[in-house]
Amino acid sequence: MLEFIEFGIEWFPELLRGIPVTLSMWAIAISLGFILGLMLCWARVYGNRLLYWISTVYVELFRGTPMLVQMFFIYLGLPHVGIVFDAFTAAVIAITLNSAAYQAEYFRGSVLSVPKGQLVAARACGMTQWQAIRYIMLPQALRRVIPQWSNEAIIELKFTSIAYTIGVVEITAIASDIGSKTLDFFQIFLWAGLIYLVLTSTVASLLRLLERRFYVPGVTSA
């Protein structure tokens, strides 16, 4: 135990340098994923046949294949057709595209769960379709989706560790690097695991606060 703590004191600060990289990758990706996810959801629920078809294929493809393969495809594959990204950008793009597919599905489920009468009532009091979606549908759907969305956000936070495989210098990569320096992979990855555990628990608590902040009786469950 003492040895573990001494080891930690020595290498922990270096490990911490990975946190901003991990978190920025995550924050950018889920924000962009949020926007893209909403667009995909809109295309699937309200779009014409072409939009529906495109977004459905997109969602199925990205949900049906591993993130690791998607990341390799973007970082190692695309350069062969002349599209080159640095590792960080490639990772952010992969996580964004992957997350958008999942977010779109959660949004869709949530939009479909809002009772039809809500939109009818909104139109009946003179709102345009866009207004009805913006002021009636969206506020209800977004509240309902928070629990699932939170799960998804945490899954993606853990998925940022995959970026290590293409050389992004985030927590996992730094841990691996220290591991090969000290030849003590076990201990350093325990420390890395601890950092991730703190990050995911913190994010989970913050998202629960968000859920409580937007709680409305009858629309969301307590």
Place this chain on the structure above:
Amino acid sequence: MDIYDVLIRDFPFLLQGLGVAIVLLVALLSIGFVLGMAICLIQLYGPRTRLVQWPLLLYERIFRGIPIIIMLFIFYYGISGVFDISAFSAAILTMGLRSGAYQSQIFRSAFQSVPSGQMMAARAMGMSKIKAIRHIIFPQAARHAIGPWTNEFSSEIKETSLAYVIGVVELTRQAHYIITSTQGNVLTVFAVVALLYFILNRTGNSLLYAFERKLAVPGFEK
């Protein structure tokens, strides 16, 4: 040699990788099933003392809060420091333990969505607790669980690709071998690999949907 020739030449290797991925998948899901069911039953029907419940909660938290890549490293290097373990066995063990944490939650909420009146009626008719769980609660919980379990199946297929990081020669690793040994357009290789994962996912899902339909009775439709 053009990439298509390489693909055709090396396709048996990809299939071999797919085979490894499938064995890994089946093994980890089986371990996860047994473990998850045991945890769920202890949580719901076991002693309510903290001594029993607290470690189970901690187990779930840890395996759900730390990225699988980190867990793979921790287990692989941790165990191989004590006795010899192959990367493949380490992957099965780690991913099985992790799946158990997820499956226990699936089973728990499935059991909890069976109305309490069902247990009460079974007991009132003279069934013992074990008989009531076996004949009344379990068949209903299974119907609630199969949808979420299908999702878990899907996400585990994709997670098997991450066994790559500790050197398990599964599908993604085979693909990586191929692209590092050719100069051609590796985009195609990844596209083929993605397709294989996609087909595996789709096939599994169809089988599970068919099973779900077979179990469906009025009152338990999707």
Place this chain on the structure above:
Amino acid sequence: MADELILDVQGVKKAFDGLEVLKGIGFGLRKGETKVLIGPSGSGKSTLLRCINYLTVPDAGRIYLNGEEVLDANIDSMRARMGFVFQDFNLFSHLTVLDNVRICQVKVNGVDREAATRRAHHELERVGLGDKAAAYPAELSGGQQQRVSIARALAMDPDLLLFDEPTSALDPELTGEVVRVMQQLAAEGMTMVVVTHEMSFARQAADEIIFMEKGHIVEQGTPDAMFTASEHARTRAFLNVIAEHG
């Protein structure tokens, strides 16, 4: 004499979080008798009924079925001999009507499958649902579900049937079909304890009515005595309210 009683309830007490719901209740039931428990909500009727088969374990008191004491140790076999009909039916939702009526015969009483099937069909005919054997609970109306749950209880060949407000969860137009089945059972000599607000049933089918309030038995007597010449102001007040609103 105590050993002639099918059911003998003695000094049952029950408190929830320090609130005493039953304050020492005793009554007995002879073979073929129907007793109806009435009283305002919160008077402890349903708790009493649940205490009889230990769905709620009483804090004090004894319960005897055919002279044998109901205990934690023998509870499963005792329950098998006391049918219980719930307010909200609680039919096993994943099983067909036939299987609902069959499963406990087979799994609890060890009846062979064929005999259980015959018995199930017989009991379903008895409650007028012979044609619904293949249906699932979700496909039935509330009244039909409750009749199935009565058949389920009957199929166990019980010494005693306990009814916990069997019509309270039903739409008014569906209560009649359930009440008729219960009346028929009473007339056929089934031994029953019924918690209900259906005063027409109490009046016609009860051998005795027990009026409960605040965990006590206030008064008990024949329907005639209770409805026409109750000695207690509380009983009269309750019956008046029920007569106006029930």
